[in-house]
Amino acid sequence: MKRTLIRGLLNVLPMALSLWLFWSLFASLDELGKLMLSTVGQQSLFTGAGFLLVVMLVFIAGLLFSVSPIVWLWNWVERQLMRFPLFKSVYGSIRDIASLMNRDPSKPKNQQTVLVKQANGGYVVGFIMTETAPQPLLDALPEGEWVPVLFQLSYQMAGVTSLVKREDLIMVDWSFEEAMRFNLTAGISKPADENGEQH
Known part of the structure; x- marks a missing residue:
């Protein structure tokens, strides 16, 4: 019941x-x-x-x-x-x-899903929202190709933006929408298949 x-x-x-x-x-x-x-x-x-x-x-x-x-x-x-x-x-x-x-679906999307390794050996799902960091930040950081990565907080629209070296990023072939849903719901929400059933 x-x-x-x-x-x-x-x-x-x-x-x-x-x-x-x-x-x-x-x-x-x-x-x-x-x-x-x-x-x-x-x-x-x-x-x-x-x-x-x-x-x-x-x-x-x-x-x-x-x-x-x-x-x-x-x-x-x-x-x-x-x-x-x-x-x-x-x-x-x-x-x-x-x-x-207001993102144009006909244009290539800048948002790239990535994995970033943490100090404890785990990985965090993040998003590259833009390819270049602001120049004042680049001037203050050590040498390297730094990329702004957004780490979305579960059950919130807020997130934390970190600057990560591109060489430390693992690119993931995963759509921005599905990865965002995964982060926002802490993995509880899963994409539906063609029959509308949850996996």
């Missing part, structure tokens, strides 16, 4: 939470769109009209950002706001996360 209940919970809960999250996002954007329509004296014609309006405005913004004067103006406003330390910290973090999510 208990085992069956847990098995049902483990299968239903992720789907239910995912659907609830996407529905909440849809409802929030729909309400925002309805608010914008009401400010110009228009009524929402159907459920989802506000959501479609927000999507359309975001699409138009994407088109505008392909025009050089708009990009220059936006960059200027961004530079002015970045003078405020609190705004710089919050905005910079959100922008970095958005940039990480």
Whole structure:
């Protein structure tokens, strides 16, 4: 009885939470769109009209950002706001996360999964996020080809970045997404096969 209940919970809960999250996002954007329509004296014609309006405005913004004067103006406003330390910290973090999510699948991915040997003889899974470290760090380090390696912490989006010599890295033929899932869940979550079964 208990085992069956847990098995049902483990299968239903992720789907239910995912659907609830996407529905909440849809409802929030729909309400925002309805608010914008009401400010110009228009009524929402159907459920989802506000959501479609927000999507359309975001699409138009994407088109505008392909025009050089708009990009220059936006960059200027961004530079002015970045003078405020609190705004710089919050905005910079959100922008970095958005940039990480906006990866072009047609371009080669820079993220390489690696193993790094520890002092006790064990190995830690890490990720090369970029091939070059900042010059001030390279100037302060001893000679060698140093690479920034991210060590993700289990059950957290946070991680620790270490500089490791390339010669001390073991390259692993493992996708960034699967290796990240392994690190985030401490190996509990495993990729599903084509039939959707867990290995």
